Amino acid sequence: MNDSTPPGTQLRVGRLTKAHGLKGAIKLELFTDDPGRRFVPGAVFTLQVPTSSPWHGKTLELVELRWYNQQPVGFFKGVADRSAAETLAKAILWIDQDAAEQSDEEDAWFDHQLVGLKVVRDGAEVGTIARLEHLPAQDLLIVKTPSGDVMVPFVKAIVPSVDVKARIVTVTPPIGLFEEIPAEPEADAEPETDAAASAGDTEG
Numbered sequence: 001m002n003d004s005t006p007p008g009t010q011l012r013v014g015r016l017t018k019a020h021g022l023k024g025a026i027k028l029e030l031f032t033d034d035p036g037r038r039f040v041p042g043a044v045f046t047l048q049v050p051t052s053s054p055w056h057g058k059t060l061e062l063v064e065l066r067w068y069n070q071q072p073v074g075f076f077k078g079v080a081d082r083s084a085a086e087t088l089a090k091a092i093l094w095i096d097q098d099a100a101e102q103s104d105e106e107d108a109w110f111d112h113q114l115v116g117l118k119v120v121r122d123g124a125e126v127g128t129i130a131r132l133e134h135l136p137a138q139d140l141l142i143v144k145t146p147s148g149d150v151m152v153p154f155v156k157a158i159v160p161s162v163d164v165k166a167r168i169v170t171v172t173p174p175i176g177l178f179e180e181i182p183a184e185p186e187a188d189a190e191p192e193t194d195a196a197a198s199a200g201d202t203e204g
Helices: 083-087 190-203
Strands: 010-020 026-030 043-046 061-066 073-077 092-096 117-121 124-134 139-145 148-153 162-164 168-170
Touching: 010 117, 061 148, 124 148
Parallel strands: 117 168
Antiparallel strands: 010 026, 010 092, 026 073, 043 061, 043 092, 061 073, 117 124, 124 139, 139 148, 162 168
């Protein structure tokens, strides 16, 4: 990966999407049920950005979180204008937490809590979680199976249940994600031949 991904003791809480206005504000996509606690003035976030980004290896301090038409917008220290804000587009925000702490937010887990969990489909085990890949668009569960690693989009429609205590992740993947779809038998060529013959008769 070209991104600098923080270790598993950090929790992903948001993503910067695009610049808002001319004063350095940036629209946010929140991955937390408690923005009032996570996004307070002075909060410092670790940035997941490509290694080519000027922000690679740096942190970002929140000055203020505002809401415009129910859309969260952040103002950050050192981001004074639109040009600076645009360099942060698609950056993912992480916060430091104790590895022993359990997330109290719905549908939020630390990487280390998920690695090693059994992956179950229709009541049958299909593999175990080897690692997570955090991409700008979505997260991927990398599931180790007897036939190799499978990349599973970590979305509710495909991963409806995560039970950390039982160490089971339930998946409802589309056909073909965990197995090869058998090739359909070739259609009988005779009807096509008859159609071609009919066309020949018409032309004559």
